Amino acid sequence: MNEPILQLKNIVVSAMAGQQVQPILKQLNLTIYAGDFISVLGTNGAGKTTLFNTITGDNQPTSGQILLRGRDIRRESVVQRAQYLSRVFQDPKMGTAPRMTVAENLLLAQQRGQKRGLKLRRLRQNYPRFRAMAAEIGNGLEHHLTTPAGALSGGQRQALSLLMATLTTPELLLLDEHTAALDPRTSSQLMAYTQKRIAQQQLTCLMITHHLADALKYGNRLLILDQGKIVADFTAVAKQQLTQAALYQYFKTTDR
Numbered sequence: 424m425n426e427p428i429l430q431l432k433n434i435v436v437s438a439m440a441g442q443q444v445q446p447i448l449k450q451l452n453l454t455i456y457a458g459d460f461i462s463v464l465g466t467n468g469a470g471k472t473t474l475f476n477t478i479t480g481d482n483q484p485t486s487g488q489i490l491l492r493g494r495d496i497r498r499e500s501v502v503q504r505a506q507y508l509s510r511v512f513q514d515p516k517m518g519t520a521p522r523m524t525v526a527e528n529l530l531l532a533q534q535r536g537q538k539r540g541l542k543l544r545r546l547r548q549n550y551p552r553f554r555a556m557a558a559e560i561g562n563g564l565e566h567h568l569t570t571p572a573g574a575l576s577g578g579q580r581q582a583l584s585l586l587m588a589t590l591t592t593p594e595l596l597l598l599d600e601h602t603a604a605l606d607p608r609t610s611s612q613l614m615a616y617t618q619k620r621i622a623q624q625q626l627t628c629l630m631i632t633h634h635l636a637d638a639l640k641y642g643n644r645l646l647i648l649d650q651g652k653i654v655a656d657f658t659a660v661a662k663q664q665l666t667q668a669a670l671y672q673y674f675k676t677t678d679r
C-alpha cells in the first residue's frame with residue numbers, strides 16, 4: 424500500500440457560537456496517501472474550510488493528532504507548515520503579490536524556504552523556463568512575464584497561483600475552490616491544467632469544490648463532509664459508479 428502522507432486522527436475543532444462552544448469538526452479521521460487526488464464536497468457550513476485551516480495550522484484542534492509522514496505537526500506554526508504545504512484560494516487576489524511581475528512572483532515561489540532576494544540576473548536566467556511552464560497552461564500567461572500580477576485576468580492569476588504553489592513540490596497541495604470565481608470555460612481550462620500539473624509533479628492533493636462534475640471527473644477519491652464529519656469516502660472504483668444525481672442526494676438529505 425501507498426505511504427500515508429497526512430493522517431488526521433480524531434480531530435475535534437470547536438468555535439464559539441454566541442455564548443456556547445460549538446464543535447465544527449467532530450472526531451474527524453482521514454488518511455491521505457502519496458499520490459491521492461481527493462475532491463471534497465459538502466454543504467455550506469459542513470466544515471471544509473475548517474478542515475483545510477486545521478491542516479495548515481490556521482485553526483488549532485482541541486484534540487486529535489495531525490501526522491505528516493508519521494511526524495506530529497500540531498505544534499508547528501502556519502509559517503513552518505507553509506514550507507511543505509501549498510494552498511490555492513478561491514479569490515484570485517490571494518496567493519500572488521499584485522505589484523510584482525509574473526516572473527518575480529514565480530522566482531519568489533521558486534525560492535521558497537531559501538534566502539530571498541530578487542536578483543535581476545537570476546530573474547533573467549529563469550525567463551525561458553518560466554515562459555515554457557506558463558505556455559503549458561494555455562491561457563496566454565507566457566506573454567505576461569513582465570506584467571504585474573494585479574493586472575492579469577482572474578483565470579491567468581489563478582493559474583499563476585497554482586504554478587507558484589507547485590514550483591517546489593509540496594508534500595500536500597490544498598485547492599480551496601480554486602476555480603469557483605472563474606467563468607465556466609476558464610474554470611474547465613484551469614481544471615485540465617490542474618490535473619496535468621498534479622500528474623507532472625506527482626503531487627498529493629486535496630481539492631474543495633462545489634462542482635459535482637469536477638468532483639466526479641478528477642481525482643482518485645471523493646469525500647463528502649457533513650456537519651463536521653466525513654460521511655462518504657469513495658475510492659476510484661466506487662467513483663466510477665457514481666452519478667451527479669447520486670451525489671446530489673447527499674445535499675438534499677443534509678439540508679437544514
Ligand SMILES: Nc1ncnc2c1ncn2[C@@H]1O[C@H](COP(=O)(O)OP(=O)(O)OP(=O)(O)O)[C@@H](O)[C@H]1O
Nearest residue numbers: 438439440447465466467468469470471472473474
Ligand atoms: N472562527 C469561527 N467562529 C465561529 N464559528 C465558525 C468559525 N469558523 C467556522 N465556523 C462555523 O463552522 C461551520 C463550518 O464552517 P466552514 O467555513 O468550515 O464550512 P465550509 O464547509 O467551508 O462552508 P462553505 O462551503 O460555505 O465555504 C460553520 O457553521 C461556520 O459558521
